[in-house]
Amino acid sequence: MLTVMNCLLSILLAVGGGLLGSRWIAASYQSAAEGVLSFPERREEQAKKRPLRLAMGLGFLFCFTLLTLHSMHPLRIAFLMVFQYFMLLYTWTDLEQRVIFDKMLIPFVLIGLVSIPLLDRVLTDHLLAAAVGGAVFLALAVLTHGGIGSGDVKLIAALGIWLGSDMLMTVVIAGIVMGGLAALLLLATGKRKKGDYFAYGPYFTISALIFTLL
Structure with a gap:
């Protein structure tokens, strides 16, 4: 009975999250300044299939989480699912338009900060991970002359808030590989040709998602 209820809850959350996420992405594309989107001509085509695909992705993540981690404290599961939701959104926008929006990163960081005391985590470690991770990737962005985008720098800093130093390092190494x-x-x-822009963001978010499933 618990398994059935968890599956139904996963489906409901996934459908709602898919619709909300798709609208949020579409609104972000619509309000984006000129030059921010890499493929603005593809927006309408991408929007047609996005809600269903987002819902399917969320459904898999949420269902797996609720079925395999049901013994975990409900608060931890809730934060884990929020984390998965944002990771999937960032993966989507980076794959579609090679961009991660600040307006999507800000609530993610704020929720991450709230989670630290509620989940009994060490604040200094998470803040240090964010600062050092962001600084290292900022230096890489400068050295590679834009090979690492500003969105990737902010993403790593935001992940540091959520993951802490040890897990952030693991996710970054896996993402780079x-x-x-x-x-x-x-x-x-x-x-791709040598010198072409390559989006690393999706590999960091996918790496983070894989570790949430493990």
């Missing part, structure tokens, strides 16, 4: 392999594959198949 996955992104590097993907870049080599794209170069080998001719879909």
